[in-house]
Amino acid sequence: MAIRVRKQVEFSFYEKSYLPEVARGVFVTLSHFFHNLFGRRATRPLQTLRYPYERRVYPQRFRGQHRLLAREDGSPRCVACYMCATACPAYCIHIVAAESPDPKIEKYPAAFEIDMLRCIYCGFCVEACPEDAIRMDTGIHTPAFLRREDAVVGRVDLMSLSGQAGTPPAFGAQNYREKKPAGA
Amino acid sequence: MFLVVSTLIKLVVFALVFALGLAAILTWMERRQSAYSQDRLGPTRAHFFKLFGRPFVLFGLLHIVADALKMFFKEPFIPKDADRGIFRVAPLIGFCTSLVILALVPFGPDLVTERWGVIPLQVARIDAGLLLVLAVGSLGVYGVALAGWASNNRFALLGGMRASAQSVSYEIALGLTIVGVLIAYGSTELSAIVNAQRGLVHGFLPNWGIFIQPFAAVLFFVAATAETKRAPFDLPEGESEIIGYFLEYSSMGFGMFMLGEFIEIVVLSCVFVTLFLGGWQLPYLIGDTSSSFLFGSLFGVNNSVAHALDGMLVFGIKVFFMCAFQLQVRWTLPRFRYDQLMRLGWKTLLPLALANIFATALLTWWDPTLKILGHVGVAMILMFVLVVVAGPRRVPAESHGH
Numbered sequence: 001m002a003i004r005v006r007k008q009v010e011f012s013f014y015e016k017s018y019l020p021e022v023a024r025g026v027f028v029t030l031s032h033f034f035h036n037l038f039g040r041r042a043t044r045p046l047q048t049l050r051y052p053y054e055r056r057v058y059p060q061r062f063r064g065q066h067r068l069l070a071r072e073d074g075s076p077r078c079v080a081c082y083m084c085a086t087a088c089p090a091y092c093i094h095i096v097a098a099e100s101p102d103p104k105i106e107k108y109p110a111a112f113e114i115d116m117l118r119c120i121y122c123g124f125c126v127e128a129c130p131e132d133a134i135r136m137d138t139g140i141h142t143p144a145f146l147r148r149e150d151a152v153v154g155r156v157d158l159m160s161l162s163g164q165a166g167t168p169p170a171f172g173a174q175n176y177r178e179k180k181p182a183g184a
Numbered sequence: 185m186f187l188v189v190s191t192l193i194k195l196v197v198f199a200l201v202f203a204l205g206l207a208a209i210l211t212w213m214e215r216r217q218s219a220y221s222q223d224r225l226g227p228t229r230a231h232f233f234k235l236f237g238r239p240f241v242l243f244g245l246l247h248i249v250a251d252a253l254k255m256f257f258k259e260p261f262i263p264k265d266a267d268r269g270i271f272r273v274a275p276l277i278g279f280c281t282s283l284v285i286l287a288l289v290p291f292g293p294d295l296v297t298e299r300w301g302v303i304p305l306q307v308a309r310i311d312a313g314l315l316l317v318l319a320v321g322s323l324g325v326y327g328v329a330l331a332g333w334a335s336n337n338r339f340a341l342l343g344g345m346r347a348s349a350q351s352v353s354y355e356i357a358l359g360l361t362i363v364g365v366l367i368a369y370g371s372t373e374l375s376a377i378v379n380a381q382r383g384l385v386h387g388f389l390p391n392w393g394i395f396i397q398p399f400a401a402v403l404f405f406v407a408a409t410a411e412t413k414r415a416p417f418d419l420p421e422g423e424s425e426i427i428g429y430f431l432e433y434s435s436m437g438f439g440m441f442m443l444g445e446f447i448e449i450v451v452l453s454c455v456f457v458t459l460f461l462g463g464w465q466l467p468y469l470i471g472d473t474s475s476s477f478l479f480g481s482l483f484g485v486n487n488s489v490a491h492a493l494d495g496m497l498v499f500g501i502k503v504f505f506m507c508a509f510q511l512q513v514r515w516t517l518p519r520f521r522y523d524q525l526m527r528l529g530w531k532t533l534l535p536l537a538l539a540n541i542f543a544t545a546l547l548t549w550w551d552p553t554l555k556i557l558g559h560v561g562v563a564m565i566l567m568f569v570l571v572v573v574a575g576p577r578r579v580p581a582e583s584h585g586h
Contacts, residue, residue: 014575019402023572025516029221033512036220048225053238 058139060166063123065140066114066153067161069133069170076159077133077170080107084125084134092118093125094152112155116142132170139164186300194307199286202500203454207446208248210507214446216244217508218515255439263336263432270334275433275440278327282447284320288313289454290375292464292495296488305464305492306375314372317455318359321411324448325351328413328420328429331441335432343429346522347420350410353529354417358407360537364400364544365393365459368554378463382472385558390467393460396554398561398568399540401460403533408456410529412448415510416517419525453506461502464495 015021036046049056058064069077080097098110119142125134138161145151212227219226227244234240262271292305310316325347332344366372369380383391394401410417421428430441457463464470469477470491477494520528547557 012576014571015578020568020572020575022513022517023568026512027572029516030512032223033217033221036223045223046220046225047223050225050228050238 058164060137062139063121063126063136064164065116065138065142065161066119066125066134066136066158067138067163068112068155068158069135070159075102076108076112076155077131078109078112078129079105079131079133080109080112081130083128083130087124087128089122089124090118090120092116092120109155112158113152114158115152116145117148117151134158135163135167137163137167190300190303191307194305195287198289198291198307199283202291203283203286203447203450204443206450206504206507207443209245210446210449210511211251211442212245212248213508214511214514215247217511221512221515252439255436258435260435260437261432265336266432267334267336270330271432272437274327274331274334275430275437275444276327277330278324279440279444279447281320281324281327282444282451285317285451286454288317288374289451289458290378290463291454291499292492293470294488295492304375305496309373309375311373313374314362314366314377314459317374318355318362321358322351322355324411327444331433332420332429335429337432339426340429340431342426343420343422343431346422347413347429350413350417350419350525350529353526354407354410354533357403357529357533357537358411360534360541361400361403361407362459364397364537364540365404367541367544367548368393368396368557374458375463378458378465381462382465384467385555386562389558389562390462390465391554391558392462395561395565396557397460397540397544398565399536400544401456403537403540404459405456407529407533407537408452409510409513410525412445412452414445414449415514416520417525418514418519419522422519449507449510450503453503453510456506457499457502461506464499466494466498470494470498 032045036044039045071077078095079100080095082095082097085091085093085095092115094111094113094115095109096111097107100106100108102108121136123136126136140161216226218224227247228241229239230244230246230250231239231241232246262268287307288310290304290306290309295303295305297303328347329344332340332342332347335341365377369377371377371380377393381391381393385391385395389395409415413420421430430438433441466477469475475491475494478497479490479493543560544557547560548554550556
């Protein structure tokens, strides 16, 4: 590619006189000033939010803190299939499977822990889950931890969270082995 | 005795309450106004308590308090090899000289009272007022130059040197632009200049300096901004290259320089308003002795007190907007290079100021009633507006990615 030599910009007398351009410049900054001062919040150029006190509404697909969904009887939807733990590129999910007391269900997670310090919030676990048991729709940022142990969030805590407003209900029937109740 | 008391009261009300108060508010305005001009929010954090779950920041005004507290409680550090005496005195020099200028500015019409006679609303009515403004104003640079020298720091010295060179260059232009005003109004006493700006030109335009001497007004504003080391002329500070003459100052020593800068803004605004914006006068609304502006109309008393209050209010409003304009200019323009600064001072402002004197003298000699001067002035303003609105615009050259 040829080297382009840019010529020195020649200023006209009008531009060298400087003042008209200064006046225009002041007009530009003043227009920003007044737009921001009196303009409507939605349309003004100034869009800063005072973060901890004002929060942006996150989109539905924002990946925040995980949560585990429950069946209607309160037991976890998770069947301890290890799909999420396998899909996880950060190896942050630790599951201990145990036999489910419900004869229709094979396993349940006796322990389901996510190491929040390792998680990269990729959402692969959500995609991998066949049961719609894990979601990242809480809209919560990772909280700050004082100790490393606190960063490992267990099953009870994960199930205590709920999705942010407007999240769709869990797909499928209460139990995928059961048939859909009529009319549902 | 009465003279001493009334002078002291005027001094306290005008110099301490008005000027220093406005300077303190300007430290906030500078941040807030610049932020809004640049689509930022500005100061929002300093607060004492929370109200409705949010910190009570009062538009960021509490930053003034936070700044003052911080300044006072820091260690006033003096470098080992600094000249201790001069180092301590230097911040005071610039600060005091600015305040002295305020004493000469009339901030309201004469107050006529039955008991005490006529009280001029001006701390010192001195016949050589305008000359004293120039003389004292040029003393201010000693503070900067001495601060740079006494710090025993090469960057501070550079800042002080730049300040003195800049001051010398622009003082001449400053003095010469004022000559045009002197020719037109025929007095160096500031309240006489304000009184001379009474009345209307062409029956509707106020007889203000900015309409009689628009060219001088622009030149004066530029030169005076350079004198106060602000806006595009802040080379003595030049925080991105040499940090500035106050480099070694901490605590309130630095605070004095910072506050001094804002007081200089107020002082420059006061002088500009006095010379070019009719001082405390407002045509149509404020007359010779009566007023139908805020106080005059609100309380229905058209006595001298209402007149004086209205005059002071108008003066304050004008000064405030002048200050805001200076801040806006500062946040619009980038800093000059040093050679550009010198070229502008010596090769542009100086000849133009001389030309302005010549033209003003000629037109005043032709028509001592200043009518023709007013015609020319208004024509120049209209031409400038036309050029700004309809002048050619350079389309930015298409730049390819490098």
